[in-house]
Amino acid sequence: MSLKDVLMPFTAWGNLFKTPVTIKDSRNVEAAPRYRGFHMNDADKCIGCGTCEEICQNAAIDLVEVAGYEAKDGDSGLRPMIDYGRCCWCALCVDVCTTQSLRLTNEYKWISSDPEDFRFVPGVDEKHWNNRTEGYTKMDGYDLYSTQRVEMGELHAEERDKSFVEMIKGYSLEQAQKEADRCVECGICIATCPAHMGIPRYIEAVRHGDMEEGLRILYETNPLPEICGRICTHKCETVCSLNHKGDALSIRWLKRYIADQVPAERYKEILGTDKIVKNGKKVAIVGAGPAGLSAAHYLSLMGYQVKVYEVQEAPGGMTRYGIPEYRLPYDMIDKDIDYIKSLGAEFQFGTRVGVDVPLETLEKEYDAVFAATGLHLGRSTRVPGSDHKRVYQAIDLLRDVSYGKEIDLSEKIVVVGGGNVAMDITRTIARLQNKKYGKVGVTATCLEAEGSMPADDEEVIEAREENATIDPGWGPQEIIVENGEIKGLRVAKCLRIFDDEGRFNPTMDMENQKVFEAEMIVESIGQGMDISYTDNIKEKLTFGPRGRIQVSPDFQSDIPWLFVGGDIIEGPDVIHGIANGHKAAKGIDKFLKGK
Amino acid sequence: MFTFNEDRSLFPRHDEKGKPIVDVESGQFTKIWQGPIHPGMTGNMSLELTIQGDEIMDCVTHVGYLHRGFEKLMERRRFIQCFPICVRVAVPEPDFNEYCLASTIEELSGIEVPEAANWMRTLLLEMSRLQSYLAQMGGQGSSFGLGLIGQWTIWARDLVLDRFEEITGGRIYHMHMPPGGVRSLLPAGFVGRMNETLDEISAVMEEVERVLFHNSVFKKRAIGLGYIDPNWVDEYGITGPNARAAGVAKDVRKDNPYLMYDRLDFDVHLEYESDVFARAKVRYRDILTTIDLIRQILPQVPTKGEFMAEVPNVLHWKIPYGETYKRAECTRGEYGYYTVTDGSGYPRRINVRGPSYTHAVTLMEKMAINLNIADTAGVMSSLHTYPPEVER
Amino acid sequence: MKEIVNRLKEKFPVTAEIYQRDDLTFVTVEKKYGVDAVAYLKEYEGFTHLVLLTAVDWLEEGEFQLTYLLNNPKAKHDIGLRVRIDRETAEMQTAHHLWPAVTTYEQELNEMFGISFPGSPRQGHRFILDEAWQGPPPYRRDFDTKKYSEETYFPRPGRSKIDPSEHMKKKLYPEGM
Known part of the structure; x- marks a missing residue:
């Protein structure tokens, strides 16, 4: 023990002359900008997907109904309520939030004598920190699931623009499982899917590698998975919660993956449809398109004897005669439909109901009739010159291609229209021209401006990759005919399409005109229906807007034995047709059981 | 060096195994319960003492x-959900739990962590070590009545917590190392502020050196107190500063380098007296080393780049069958996680190896014998134990 | 590492070996050789530091796995010695004579997993749990902590759970599909 050890501690007195480090008023200390304090939710941005609830390891979050937010497409209308008796402020809810609406502010002081106060809906309930901008948010570069979809293999533009080989290659098992892994299982998509398919469940089946279970889930609501897995308009993907901060899940490709994996001969065994007990009742279906096929499938399963009347030579409707082979190969259509045939549904082709067989005959011979005849009449632009013989309807040409007929091509062709059908015919023509002339000379034009074309974006992009010219934003004025030959299409710049009341009434800038050179014009501005087979019973039916027959939620018309569905009622697209057919099948079952 | 007092040899009588034969009924002994609020440690734990x-x-x-x-x-819980829980196993030093858990999960699912994340983790672990040592140093002083040390070091610790708050948004539970990487890199201007903090802490440590280590009271009580025989190190599973003060060079950072420690320059400090004073000295030098390490790390932490590996969707993250053990050197010794997975989305078993498990139970029970009751707090705080890691 | 395992194999039948990392190996031996193998590794192979001793409940297989994780401080190697024991009888030889610290591990395993180590000093004495604990050993996997807490404690009233997709179905398409 030295004297130094006795004296040294007294050096602590030196601190007497230093400024104290004590904080005078600790109540007003601002927390760091990243502080994990109280929750704040941008309730308008939030979609109520419930991922925050799912990840919370303390079970502190419940989704609740709140005033002012209703369930709608892409939004459950629910908002998270947080119980601060359980929360540990780990901020995993912030990290996992699909819309990035949830964050933590750097406020940490809150006094209340009522314990119930501490269970609140952030962003909806008025709190004194709601205006704070600082606090914990998810950093860029940090993600708890992949925000990028697994690339789908495609044929290169050079390979595909000469052939009608399917251009989308399909996922491998590894790719499919990686993509399926991205799903957060919120189920927001189910409501938007017209058929309300069990999307999160079949994606889970892909994750588990159980394609048989996946197929069973698909067939609960959709009897055309090969078709839908390729050309569905995938409204589910537009509302996918992952779409908010990254790519939407490839729901359509995953559906296709399941169907592609199961060989057709195993369907009956997997789906348990080896033996169907017939109930002795008969239903006639008019039209072998998606709606008719869907109804035929579900009615057959219920035990009805079903016969489908189809005017064309093969089943599939628009999927076969409207969609080019490179998007939907015919053997895939056959795979879906052969299974429906194997359930006992009969088909009679080349028969036009109302001409070859009157509707009255069907009424007499069957217990109920389901009419799903679709939209097969092309609409004309009716501009001067549109009655020329070298002006075609896209839908007619596509049908001819499907039948393998030779198309009378020209080197320069203009397509009028900006929807998916217009893109289909444009790309089909591009392929045919490439085969015949070794070069592409097709231009598509439409009223809608770039970016607001009704066709899917990828269709437009891919059409351009295949060297077709897409020049949107022009309104056709006249088809120039010289010496009986078409010389071109004169167009004017389209300023707006709808008037102030929202009606279709395009305004053109007549000063700004140009001519697309062409020897042949294809019109693709929409299709109309032909329901002349109902002419004799017209007075008993009610018609809604645009000449559509009015039906009940079961798709029953005012004539009890007549059910109507598909594109002539809703859509037009495949998945609505499938949903209609399924609902109509249930409606028919209800109607016939009640009789 | 500790010596037995002559008078003490009368009692207790020892059995052939060397354990005192205590007959409580004899009226010569008193049984007292020290704890669960105990002056010798952070957290709650009791010593059932038989005293004469x-x-x-x-x-x-x-x-x-x-x-x-x-x-x-x-x-x-899902693997990601374990990460907010595990920090609570050791309140004053939660980051080691985060690191050990994350690295076992990463190893079992074969995830490669980006280098920036490893630098961040090294920094966070060293900062955690610094604040934990500072708290211990205060407790060590206070347990001998030198409350002033605690006032200084706890303030210094608060400065470190301020820096933690800047990076992670939390002061105590940082939750910054999810499996796969870290949640963010350093905020702007952090390096400058951290260097200032280190300067302030260095100044505090100089004062602590004068007032604690050149203090006749502390020396008189701590020297020779709580002797740990170097032979006990393996027997009792002693690690960390407790082993190093007994002259056994045990430091996971050197023995099994993890994260970025093989790229850093530091020494393992040894003392040989193995008493409370020696352990305090080892810790004091470790604090200085840690300050130096943080100064080495700071310029090397990348300011941009990838800091999170691509992980499977955490909502259905499954890990195939496997088991592993990962360790890290915390302020008290070897901290480790033994994780067993079975192919499901949940761990089959996670076992936390906290250094306190042996220090606070078997070792403390042995060291307490023949100790003056007034010294228990001093001995316990010199073992530096946290009861939650004993019972988890 | 490989040589150590080979030498161990000469002495005891090793049923499985996993080289997890360069410095970490797991080996499995039969129950009757368990403690002897641990003692061998400690005395002859320099694995003098007991890192941990714990159990894993393989409920579906009706077995407990005991893991003795040993460290060789000189070679900086770890070896995890695994022993499978029957879940019904749940008994294992004690190893407390090798390290005093094992007493605590065995006491905890006895309490939390219901594995008994005859001869170990503190078997049957409470370690972590309350004296009043009447339930089964809580770390066994068939003890459901959630169920226990739901039965023992009361939930906070007024909480409700709404599933987004069910809610959307109710609101947007109640007729279903």
């Missing part, structure tokens, strides 16, 4: 006041 006069004849450690069953809770 003021001398301890027998000691049994009782834990269970902080048992929340974290290991079991983690078996019922």
Whole structure:
């Protein structure tokens, strides 16, 4: 023990002359900008997907109904309520939030004598920190699931623009499982899917590698998975919660993956449809398109004897005669439909109901009739010159291609229209021209401006990759005919399409005109229906807007034995047709059981 | 060096195994319960002491006041959900839990962590070590009545916590190392502020050096107190500064380098007296080393680039069958996680190896014998134990 | 590492070996050789530091796995010695004579997993749990902590759970599909 050890501690007195480090008023200390304090939710941005609830390891979050937010497409209308008796402020809810609406502010002081106060809906309930901008948010570069979809293999533009080989290659098992892994299982998509398919469940089946279970889930609501897995308009993907901060899940490709994996001969065994007990009742279906096929499938399963009347030579409707082979190969259509045939549904082709067989005959011979005849009449632009013989309807040409007929091509062709059908015919023509002339000379034009074309974006992009010219934003004025030959299409710049009341009434800038050179014009501005087979019973039916027959939620018309569905009622697209057919099948079952 | 007092040899009588034979009924002994609010440690733990006069004849450690069953809770949670829980196993030093858990999960699912994340983790672990040592240093002083040390070091620790708050948004539970990487890199201007903080802490440490280590009271009480025989190190599973003060060079950072430690320059400090004073000295030098390490790390932490590996969707993250053990050097010794997975989305078993497990129970019970009851707090704080890691 | 395992194999039948990392190996031996193998590794192979001793409940297989994780401080190697024991009888030889610290591990395993180590000093004495605990060993996997807490404690009233997709179905297409 030295004297130094006795004296040294007294050096602590030196601190007497230093400024104290004590904080005078600790109540007003601002927390760091990243502080994990109280929750704040941008309730308008939030979609109520419930991922925050799912990840919370303390079970502190419940989704609740709140005033002012209703369930709608892409939004459950629910908002998270947080119980601060359980929360540990780990901020995993912030990290996992699909819309990035949830964050933590750097406020940490809150006094209340009522314990119930501490269970609140952030962003909806008025709190004194709601205006704070600082606090914990998810950093860029940090993600708890992949925000990028697994690339789908495609044929290169050079390979595909000469052939009608399917251009989308399909996922491998590894790719499919990686993509399926991205799903957060919120189920927001189910409501938007017209058929309300069990999307999160079949994606889970892909994750588990159980394609048989996946197929069973698909067939609960959709009897055309090969078709839908390729050309569905995938409204589910537009509302996918992952779409908010990254790519939407490839729901359509995953559906296709399941169907592609199961060989057709195993369907009956997997789906348990080896033996169907017939109930002795008969239903006639008019039209072998998606709606008719869907109804035929579900009615057959219920035990009805079903016969489908189809005017064309093969089943599939628009999927076969409207969609080019490179998007939907015919053997895939056959795979879906052969299974429906194997359930006992009969088909009679080349028969036009109302001409070859009157509707009255069907009424007499069957217990109920389901009419799903679709939209097969092309609409004309009716501009001067549109009655020329070298002006075609896209839908007619596509049908001819499907039948393998030779198309009378020209080197320069203009397509009028900006929807998916217009893109289909444009790309089909591009392929045919490439085969015949070794070069592409097709231009598509439409009223809608770039970016607001009704066709899917990828269709437009891919059409351009295949060297077709897409020049949107022009309104056709006249088809120039010289010496009986078409010389071109004169167009004017389209300023707006709808008037102030929202009606279709395009305004053109007549000063700004140009001519697309062409020897042949294809019109693709929409299709109309032909329901002349109902002419004799017209007075008993009610018609809604645009000449559509009015039906009940079961798709029953005012004539009890007549059910109507598909594109002539809703859509037009495949998945609505499938949903209609399924609902109509249930409606028919209800109607016939009640009789 | 510790020597037995002549008078003490009368009692207790020892059995052939060297354990005192204490007959409580004889009326010569008093049984007292020290704890669960105990001056010798952070957290709650009790010592059941049998004393004669003021001398301890027998000691049994009782834990269970902080048992929340974290290991079991983690078996019922997804891998990502374990990460906010595990930090609670060691309140004053939670980052080691985060690191060990994350690295076992990464190893079992074959995830490569980006280098920037490894630098961040190294930095966070060293900052955590610094604040934990500072708290211990204060406790060590206070347990001998030198409350001033605690006032200084706890303030210094608060400065470190301020820096933690800047990076992670939390002061105590940082939750910054999810499996796969870290949640963010450093905020703007952090390096400058951290360097200032280190300057302030260095100044505090100089004062602590004068006032604690050149203090006749502390020296008189701490030198020779709480002797740990170097032979006990393996027997009792002693690690960390407790082993290093007994002259056994044990430091996971050197022995099994993890993260970025093989790229850093530092020494392992040894003392040989193995008493409370020696352990305090080892810790004091470790603090200086840690300050130096943080100064080495700071310029090397990338300011941009990838800091999170691509992980499977955390909502259905499954890990195939496997088991592994990962360790890190915390302020008290070897901290480790033994993780077993079974192919499901949940861990089959997670076992936390906290250094306190042996320090606070078997070792403390042995060291308490023949100790003056007034010294228990000093000895316990020199072992630096946290009861939650005993009971998890 | 490989040589150590080979030498161990000469002495005891090793049923499985996993080389997890360069410095970490797991080996499995039969129950009757368990403690002897641990003692061998400690005395002859320099694995003098007991890192941990714990159990894993393989409920579906009706077995407990005991893991003795040993460290060789000189070679900086770890070896995890695994022993499978029957879950019904749940008994294992004690190893407390090798390290005093094992007493605590065995006491905890006895309490939390219900594995008994005859001869170990503190078997049957409470360690972590409350004296009043009447339930089964809580770390066994068939003890459901959630169920226990739901039965023992009361939930906070007024909480409700709404599933987004069910809610959307109710609101947007109640007729279903």
